[in-house]
Amino acid sequence: MDKNLSLYKNVWVFAEQRQGKITPVVIELLGEGRKLADEIGVELCAILLGKDVKGMAEEVISYGAEKVYVADSELLENFTTDAYTKVITDAINEIKPEIMLLGATHIGRDLAPRISSRVNTGLTADCTKLEIDPEDKKIKQTRPAFGGNIMATIICPNNRPQMSTVRPGVMDKAVKDVTRKGEIISLNVRLTVADIRTKVMEVVKSKKEMISLTDANIIISGGLGLGKAEGFEMLSKLADKLGGVVGASRAAVDAGWIDHSHQVGQTGTTVKPNLYIACGISGAIQHLAGMQSSDLIIAINKNSTAPIFDVADCGIVGDIYDVIPMLTEELNNVED
Numbered sequence: 499m500d501k502n503l504s505l506y507k508n509v510w511v512f513a514e515q516r517q518g519k520i521t522p523v524v525i526e527l528l529g530e531g532r533k534l535a536d537e538i539g540v541e542l543c544a545i546l547l548g549k550d551v552k553g554m555a556e557e558v559i560s561y562g563a564e565k566v567y568v569a570d571s572e573l574l575e576n577f578t579t580d581a582y583t584k585v586i587t588d589a590i591n592e593i594k595p596e597i598m599l600l601g602a603t604h605i606g607r608d609l610a611p612r613i614s615s616r617v618n619t620g621l622t623a624d625c626t627k628l629e630i631d632p633e634d635k636k637i638k639q640t641r642p643a644f645g646g647n648i649m650a651t652i653i654c655p656n657n658r659p660q661m662s663t664v665r666p667g668v669m670d671k672a673v674k675d676v677t678r679k680g681e682i683i684s685l686n687v688r689l690t691v692a693d694i695r696t697k698v699m700e701v702v703k704s705k706k707e708m709i710s711l712t713d714a715n716i717i718i719s720g721g722l723g724l725g726k727a728e729g730f731e732m733l734s735k736l737a738d739k740l741g742g743v744v745g746a747s748r749a750a751v752d753a754g755w756i757d758h759s760h761q762v763g764q765t766g767t768t769v770k771p772n773l774y775i776a777c778g779i780s781g782a783i784q785h786l787a788g789m790q791s792s793d794l795i796i797a798i799n800k801n802s803t804a805p806i807f808d809v810a811d812c813g814i815v816g817d818i819y820d821v822i823p824m825l826t827e828e829l830n831n832v833e834d
């Protein structure tokens with residue numbers, strides 16, 4: 499049976515939270531969602547699930563949501579795919595948003611396809627750009643395709659909501675304003691223990707979560723040009739000095755020199771820091787896809803024709819083992 503598309507209204511953001519904290523991508527989704535909602539002329543709303551989460555709803559409002567639909571239940575204390583899918587699916591069927599945005603986080607990537615198939619709509623995963631078609635007010639969702647060599651723009655003309663997961667670190671963050679007013683609407687949670695096939699016994703924070711590339715203002719990344727795992731210790735010293743974190747190319751990760759959580763690029767994290775220093779990284783398209791919108795890019799490479807120099811604001815042709823110690827020493831002198 500065809501859906502009556504005109505019944506679907508407003509832009510929704512999934513306000514993902516973990517242990518009582520809104521995840522950073524939600525603030526980016528609210529920033530982007532605001533632009534989309536204004537262009538269509540509709541409201542920006544959020545859906546927030548968990549236990550005792552009403553306080554977080556206020557925070558979501560301060561980032562621009564006009565309405566926050568809250569599902570508060572003991573059974574939603576920890577994320578489970580079954581519970582979250584059911585509650586969000588019920589809310590979509592009942593309230594009918596026209597656009598639904600989720601972060602392309604582990605949770606978002608798990609949840610979005612299930613919800614989209616339950617509500618029988620399309621999903622564009624891992625979007626890097628969203629825009630409203632001025633003609634018909636539908637959303638155009640752009641994402642890298644075929645190994646990042648082309649960008650595909652996808653539409654969802656016949657079903658609702660139009661759903662996208664959005665890569666963390668790509669969209670501009672919404673600006674917080676605590677004077678903003680919004681409506682908090684409690685959802686009627688129809689959930690029983692029998693609906694949830696898994697049981698969370700314990701939540702263990704992995705060491706990996708310690709580094710957050712998406713939130714970093716300064717990233718010093720190393721590639722295969724480092725030649726050995728120890729090269730990352732040198733980068734780490736420089737990162738500490740600058741108050742930054744260490745990133746890596748996939749080749750360095752594949753070499754086993756550093757954990758995948760540091761990987762920048764198409765199959766790693768997309769970053770947008772104030773300063774990105776690429777050390778011994780050639781600048782393959784899949785790496786550039788994850789860092790080229792950084793504010794200032796400095797590349798250090800001994801090959802003057804390396805493609806990384808095409809996106810760099812400042813290039814240093816030289817051996818990293820000469821350049822990095824010089825830089826670190828220079829910074830030490832500045833402090834003295």
Ligand code: FAD
Pocket residue numbers: 645720721722723724746747748749750761762763764765766767777778779780781782783784785788798799800801804816817818819
């Ligand atoms: P190389 O390309 O080998 O470059 C090493 C560079 O170091 C060279 O430019 C060399 O001149 C320089 N160099 C060597 N020694 C020194 C020295 N002593 N001093 C200074 N410079 C030196 N890659 C990613 O990074 N992230 C991704 O998310 C990612 N996803 C991918 C997804 C797919 C589907 C595919 C097919 C590939 C993906 N890749 C990704 C891999 C990507 O194509 C490249 O292979 C990878 O980025 C290369 O890493 P690199 O620049 O460190 O190594």
